Amino acid sequence: MTRTRLISALAALSLLAPTSANTVLWNVVRNEDVQAAQLQRRSAVLQRRSLDRRAGTVTAALANAETQGLYAANITIGTPPQSFGVQIDTGSSDMWVPSAAACQDTQQVQGGCPNGQFDQTASSTFVDIEPGGFNISYVDGTGSSGDYFQDTFRIGGATLTNFEMGLATSTTIGTGIMGIGYNTSEANVDTGNGTEYANLPLAMVNQGVINSAAYSLWLDDLQATSGSVLFGGIDTEKFTGNLISVDVYPTDNQHRVTSFTVAWTSLSVSSSSGTDQLTSSDFAEAAILDSGTTITLLPDQYAEKIFEEVGAQVDEQLGAVVVPCDLQKNTGTINYAFGGPGGPTIKVSMSQLVLPLTTNTGNPLTFQNGQTVCQFGIQPAGTLPTLFGDTFLRSAYVVYDLENNQIALASTNFNAKGSNIVSFASKGAPIPSATEASNQLAVQQTATGNPRANGATATGSVATFNPTATGLNAASGFHSAGHSLEPFAWSRVVVLGLSVAFMGMGGGILLL
Numbered sequence: 240m241t242r243t244r245l246i247s248a249l250a251a252l253s254l255l256a257p258t259s260a261n262t263v264l265w266n267v268v269r270n271e272d273v274q275a276a277q278l279q280r281r282s283a284v285l286q287r288r289s290l291d292r293r294a295g296t297v298t299a300a301l302a303n304a305e306t307q308g309l310y311a312a313n314i315t316i317g318t319p320p321q322s323f324g325v326q327i328d329t330g331s332s333d334m335w336v337p338s339a340a341a342c343q344d345t346q347q348v349q350g351g352c353p354n355g356q357f358d359q360t361a362s363s364t365f366v367d368i369e370p371g372g373f374n375i376s377y378v379d380g381t382g383s384s385g386d387y388f389q390d391t392f393r394i395g396g397a398t399l400t401n402f403e404m405g406l407a408t409s410t411t412i413g414t415g416i417m418g419i420g421y422n423t424s425e426a427n428v429d430t431g432n433g434t435e436y437a438n439l440p441l442a443m444v445n446q447g448v449i450n451s452a453a454y455s456l457w458l459d460d461l462q463a464t465s466g467s468v469l470f471g472g473i474d475t476e477k478f479t480g481n482l483i484s485v486d487v488y489p490t491d492n493q494h495r496v497t498s499f500t501v502a503w504t505s506l507s508v509s510s511s512s513g514t515d516q517l518t519s520s521d522f523a524e525a526a527i528l529d530s531g532t533t534i535t536l537l538p539d540q541y542a543e544k545i546f547e548e549v550g551a552q553v554d555e556q557l558g559a560v561v562v563p564c565d566l567q568k569n570t571g572t573i574n575y576a577f578g579g580p581g582g583p584t585i586k587v588s589m590s591q592l593v594l595p596l597t598t599n600t601g602n603p604l605t606f607q608n609g610q611t612v613c614q615f616g617i618q619p620a621g622t623l624p625t626l627f628g629d630t631f632l633r634s635a636y637v638v639y640d641l642e643n644n645q646i647a648l649a650s651t652n653f654n655a656k657g658s659n660i661v662s663f664a665s666k667g668a669p670i671p672s673a674t675e676a677s678n679q680l681a682v683q684q685t686a687t688g689n690p691r692a693n694g695a696t697a698t699g700s701v702a703t704f705n706p707t708a709t710g711l712n713a714a715s716g717f718h719s720a721g722h723s724l725e726p727f728a729w730s731r732v733v734v735l736g737l738s739v740a741f742m743g744m745g746g747g748i749l750l751l
């Protein structure tokens with residue numbers, strides 16, 4: 240059983256239990272210091288930015304910690320308002336914050352709650368509506384539970400009254416999460432009293448703040464310390480080329496749409512030395528867009544092809560995919576297309592795929608030849624669903640239309656100076672400026688969440704499949720800087736007693 244919100248923490252799981260034949264489980268423990276440091280970094284990147292408002296839309300500034308792949312936003316709850324930094328998660332559907340009481344339990348919530356904790360006794364508008372009804376868990380074993388409550392909620396200049404949220408009176412996650420997915424994935428449906436409620440996008444519509452349950456998510460620049468989530472509209476200045484929409488597919492056995500599952504239909508790799516089309520013309524596979532996950536999980540065969548192209552190594556001892564940090568300067572791209580030949584293509588550059596990997600002493604880990612070791616932002620999915628996390632989403636301008644079950648994608652215009660916000664005309668109106676992809680390839684996601692179990696139903700074809708006809712044409716372009724990969728200087732690591740910590744993996748994972 241894999242639920243959409245459960246895979247929000249996949250990044251951690253895939254490191255804890257690598258499912259590829261090339262990786263093994265290594266000694267992994269949680270580390271308080273590392274987690275505390277991560278949380279401090281999280282709070283440090285929450286930056287106040289001026290808010291932009293248009294009729295029928297709400298923009299909230301986002302902080303994006305490149306190293307953590309985390310989209311964070313500031314909100315307030317209660318009367319008088321209490322402030323929080325929360326993580327924006329398209330892969331879950333409940334907005335929750337830790338309670339002040341839960342944050343006292345430093346055994347459970349290591350590092351405390353540096354981005355805010357709710358004291359319900361200090362809010363005159365607090366109403367506890369479902370005591371004990373809130374319980375959300377993530378696949379890495381973390382989770383939160385407590386009550387559902389209603390209170391006044393503010394984001395980006397918009398105010399919602401009696402907005403329903405989770406209050407975590409017990410939690411292993413110290414920072415609140417703003418789940419903005421489908422109401423069918425609310426924790427209350429499975430572990431509460433079984434009913435759906437109006438979560439953030441729906442409550443904004445119900446209270447007349449926006450016209451339609453839809454939002455855009457993008458980053459302002461590639462080195463990105465900031466971006467925006469725009470509820471109820473799009474900003475035509477923030478993307479280049481056409482905004483093209485594709486269908487979102489049902490995910491559970493009742494044929495309900497529960498996650499942002501789209502048809503991923505093409506993978507190619509380009510570099511200065513050439514381009515390789517890695518998928519065949521009839522390729523179509525269900526893939527989930529999830530801003531709550533740092534990395535991108537691809538089917539093993541495609542992940543391994545990409546590793547071969549860019550020269551990434553699956554390191555068994557680390558249980559991670561590693562590359563020389565220099566790779567981030569390479570001009571090559573990984574190109575993904577969706578919805579078939581008429582659908583959008585998003586090119587992801589190496590700068591978005593090479594993530595830092597540091598020791599908990601602050602020292603970088605090096606290859607034997609002295610090159611600094613970084614982590615690669617793509618991992619083999621193994622038996623997990625194909626999932627496009629932040630290492631993909633950072634390169635895309637994405638519109639999530641929950642009303643019409645559509646996703647529109649375009650390349651982000653990182654040089655955007657201006658702003659031109661267009662709101663959805665009415666509830667259920669199509670995505671402004673978007674054209675629908677023609678001849679879409681359909682996919683099925685199984686109830687287990689493993690898209691490959693049932694395979695895809697693909698029709699139509701165009702591209703040519705040429706991965707091996709002439710070898711990997713793009714590969715040499717990734718190695719032109721003279722990268723020769725060598726094993727780590729393990730003896731040095733051991734002698735110095737260093738521990739390696741993965742940044743960006745929510746839980747703070749320490750390898751000894």
Ligand SMILES: *[C@@H]1O[C@H](CO)[C@@H](O)[C@H](O)[C@H]1NC(C)=O
Binds near residue numbers: 286300302
């Ligand atoms: C959030 O609030 C904190 C504390 O007031 C501030 O330092 C930070 O810049 C804010 N971040 C955003 C994204 O507005």
Ligand SMILES: *[C@@H]1O[C@H](CO)[C@@H](O)[C@H](O)[C@H]1NC(C)=O
Binds near residue numbers: 374375384385430
């Ligand atoms: C929350 O759900 C998990 C998994 O279903 C369960 O193990 C746990 O006991 C629940 N917590 C509470 C407080 O009900």
Ligand SMILES: *[C@@H]1O[C@H](CO)[C@@H](O)[C@H](O)[C@H]1NC(C)=O
Binds near residue numbers: 368372427431436
């Ligand atoms: C179920 O919970 C919701 C809030 O999550 C509440 O509005 C509703 O009244 C509850 N229903 C019952 C039967 O408890």
Ligand SMILES: *[C@@H]1O[C@H](CO)[C@@H](O)[C@H](O)[C@H]1NC(C)=O
Binds near residue numbers: 423435
């Ligand atoms: C849940 O979402 C669906 C589709 O967006 C909507 O029609 C329905 O009214 C929502 N339910 C609640 C209780 O808000």
